[in-house]
Amino acid sequence: MLVTFAQAVGDAMREEMRRDDRILIFGEDIAEFGNIFGITRGMLEEFGSKRVRNTPISEMAFIGAAMGAAETGLRPCVELMYSDFSLVAFAEIYHCIAKWRYMHGPEYKLPLVIRSAMGSSFGATGEHSNCLESLYMHSPGLLVASPSTAYDAKGLLKEAIRNDNPVMFFEHKQLYKTKGEVPEEEYTIPFGVADIKREGSDVTIIAIGLMVGRALEAAEALAKEGISVEVLDPRTLVPFDKEAVRKSLSKTHRAMVVEESNKTSGVGAELAAMMQEEMYDELDGPVVRVAALDVPLPYNIELEKYAIPDAEQIAAAIRKMF
Amino acid sequence: MEYSNEFLMKLYEELLRCRLFEKKLVDTYALGKIPGHIHSGLGGEACYVGTLATRQQGDYFKNSHRCIAVANLLGVSLETAFSEIMAKRTGNAGGRGGVNHVSQLKYNMLGFSATLACDIGLAGGAAMRLQYDGIDNMAYTFYGDGTANRGPVHEAMNLAAVWKLPVLFVCDNNQFGISTHVSQGSSVPNPGADRAGAYGMPSEVADGTDVLAVYEAAKRLTDHIRAGKGPAVLECKNYRWRGHFEGDQTPYRDKAVTEEWMKKDSVAKMEKLLLDKKIIDQAAIDNMYQQIDDEMERAIAFAEASPAITPEEIYDNLYV
Ligand SMILES: Cc1ncc(C[n+]2csc(CCOP(=O)(O)OP(=O)(O)O)c2C)c(N)n1
Ligand SMILES: [Mg+2]
Numbered sequence: 026m027l028v029t030f031a032q033a034v035g036d037a038m039r040e041e042m043r044r045d046d047r048i049l050i051f052g053e054d055i056a057e058f059g060n061i062f063g064i065t066r067g068m069l070e071e072f073g074s075k076r077v078r079n080t081p082i083s084e085m086a087f088i089g090a091a092m093g094a095a096e097t098g099l100r101p102c103v104e105l106m107y108s109d110f111s112l113v114a115f116a117e118i119y120h121c122i123a124k125w126r127y128m129h130g131p132e133y134k135l136p137l138v139i140r141s142a143m144g145s146s147f148g149a150t151g152e153h154s155n156c157l158e159s160l161y162m163h164s165p166g167l168l169v170a171s172p173s174t175a176y177d178a179k180g181l182l183k184e185a186i187r188n189d190n191p192v193m194f195f196e197h198k199q200l201y202k203t204k205g206e207v208p209e210e211e212y213t214i215p216f217g218v219a220d221i222k223r224e225g226s227d228v229t230i231i232a233i234g235l236m237v238g239r240a241l242e243a244a245e246a247l248a249k250e251g252i253s254v255e256v257l258d259p260r261t262l263v264p265f266d267k268e269a270v271r272k273s274l275s276k277t278h279r280a281m282v283v284e285e286s287n288k289t290s291g292v293g294a295e296l297a298a299m300m301q302e303e304m305y306d307e308l309d310g311p312v313v314r315v316a317a318l319d320v321p322l323p324y325n326i327e328l329e330k331y332a333i334p335d336a337e338q339i340a341a342a343i344r345k346m347f
Numbered sequence: 348m349e350y351s352n353e354f355l356m357k358l359y360e361e362l363l364r365c366r367l368f369e370k371k372l373v374d375t376y377a378l379g380k381i382p383g384h385i386h387s388g389l390g391g392e393a394c395y396v397g398t399l400a401t402r403q404q405g406d407y408f409k410n411s412h413r414c415i416a417v418a419n420l421l422g423v424s425l426e427t428a429f430s431e432i433m434a435k436r437t438g439n440a441g442g443r444g445g446v447n448h449v450s451q452l453k454y455n456m457l458g459f460s461a462t463l464a465c466d467i468g469l470a471g472g473a474a475m476r477l478q479y480d481g482i483d484n485m486a487y488t489f490y491g492d493g494t495a496n497r498g499p500v501h502e503a504m505n506l507a508a509v510w511k512l513p514v515l516f517v518c519d520n521n522q523f524g525i526s527t528h529v530s531q532g533s534s535v536p537n538p539g540a541d542r543a544g545a546y547g548m549p550s551e552v553a554d555g556t557d558v559l560a561v562y563e564a565a566k567r568l569t570d571h572i573r574a575g576k577g578p579a580v581l582e583c584k585n586y587r588w589r590g591h592f593e594g595d596q597t598p599y600r601d602k603a604v605t606e607e608w609m610k611k612d613s614v615a616k617m618e619k620l621l622l623d624k625k626i627i628d629q630a631a632i633d634n635m636y637q638q639i640d641d642e643m644e645r646a647i648a649f650a651e652a653s654p655a656i657t658p659e660e661i662y663d664n665l666y667v
Contacts, residue, residue, distance in 0.1 A: 049479070075479060078510075080506070081502075081505060081506060081509060083502035083503075083505060083506055084502075085465070085468065085498060085499040085502045085503075086468045086471065086499065086502035086503045086505065086506040087468070087506065088468070089465070089466065089467065089468020089469055089471065089472060089499065089503060090468050090469075090471040090472035090475055090503075090506060091472060092468070092469055092472055093407075093457060093468060093469035093470060093471060093472020093473040093474075093475070093476070093486075094472040094473070094475045094476050094479075095472070096452065096457055096458070096469070096472070096473065097407065097455075097457075097472070097473045097476040097477075098476055098480075099475070099476050099479060101472075116462045116465045117465050117468070117499070120460060120461075120462045120465060121460050121462070121465050121466060125458055126664055126665070126667070127440070127443055127444070127664050127665050128440055128443060128444035128445075128448045128458070129439065129440050129444055129448050129450045129452075129458045130439040130440040130441070130444070130450070130451065130452075130664065131663075131664045132451070132452040132453065133450075133452055133458060134667055165665055166665055166666070168666075188667075189667040190666050190667050
């Protein structure tokens, strides 16, 4: 069936909550209102106020509460309205949630998911447009997912909810309305398994989130020029499927990372360094990064567009690799 | 309040165990056997022991960095505790966490964050779980007078109050956050209790050098909480006997004032009460000191003889 990304996310939560009554959701405006994107609409009615709760605007407190609840036997799937505001509870996530089991011992499992809407969305400006995956990749102990399709979002979120490790789950705002095929039957997608979104033989683009679609557009255009592009979507950044990258590079020998976050210290920086350290023998040239400009995302829509990679920029950067 | 002799003896024994543990920590640190920093809880024991005398099977606990002995009170063996403190494999985290993270979930201990206040909300989460399952227990969360000024404390108080969670916030007001006197950090005289009203919670200020006074205040507040009426704040006023960490010579405070406060010794007060009431004699007290000390010496010897984890095990426990 064809569903939107937003519907797929909501369905993943609903199905899991029907399966396991230890799962509960809480966050800002998720109950009566059904979240600002409508994702949790109807869940209060279906599961009741015990399992679907509005929180005050107190990110530190409700992230802390999610942790305490997870330690003691619940499986919270909480919503941080925008990933930008995860920084308000950054110490709770980066220090506590990530490190808790390591610092206190193996019995301290934290089966919790923090879902957030992320990324640019037409004039949302510098504090409502961030892509923060790289920050959370930097804190050992967390899992990080950033899906690009409805199918991946549903399968990965169901896996995240079942996983006994804490998961940062990023949902791109511009993807919410995109539609994709999702099977009727139940499925989950394991973390750490990349998906080849398009096969190719000349160059590998590693793209995440919204950038996967733009990489595919670029690949389509380049195919007409005789350049065959492989688009690899890691789907989860922690764990990261290095083997899939190695396999792709053994065919293409050229790599590009495309991300929506600004370039400095981004996901691309890490992946480029990793490939050059561990897969140098497979590379015929330097890894190329295509990323947003190092500016707070401007309000002006034209400038916002200018700051973030599009299919044309990606294609142009690929042409230069040959 | 009327107390049974058994109750008074139990309170005294717990108080003494905390006192001797915190003292042993100082002595062991001085011998160079502890790699990290310790924060001696000497002088503040009654805050923890008096409060926790109201605990019931099934309650949850979030400790502070100031009285590690609480872990032992709640069930962690001395062997496990000293092993973690001395960074050995036999510690609860195999020496990966250290002195601030002596904790075991099987004793309903929620853990501790060295990023002060970031863990305050855990008690609310544990209390949510109790509410979720319709269990009549509660959660305790301890924090210092300095920490009382951090935002997460206020958010956690508000959340607990608005959701009527069974949480007791316990402010160990030892009058200093490192060198900063409580009056430099808070605009109100009682940084714990005076904030409760803003969230519609009841509160009490207790003499934190008197374990019975703490117990009585804690009892009133926990009765309120256990009756399903929502969270409360208990503040215990005491005085940090030693420096913030070992080696802190406390140039920021008056030695005469410290000496005055050290006369308000919670352990000595209990001993006097028990001797006056003839519940125990001096020989029996001396015997308890000896026994507890022997136990701790054995635990330290065990920890010393235990191996450390190897580099191959450095990633263990990071992911399930
Ligand atoms: C968020 C944060 N800020 C600062 C510190 C450094 N620090 C450690 S203990 C301490 C003093 C804490 O004072 P208080 O809350 O009164 O507790 P006490 O040490 O007196 O028991 C400070 C500032 C920290 N660990 N975490
Ligand atoms: Mg203090």
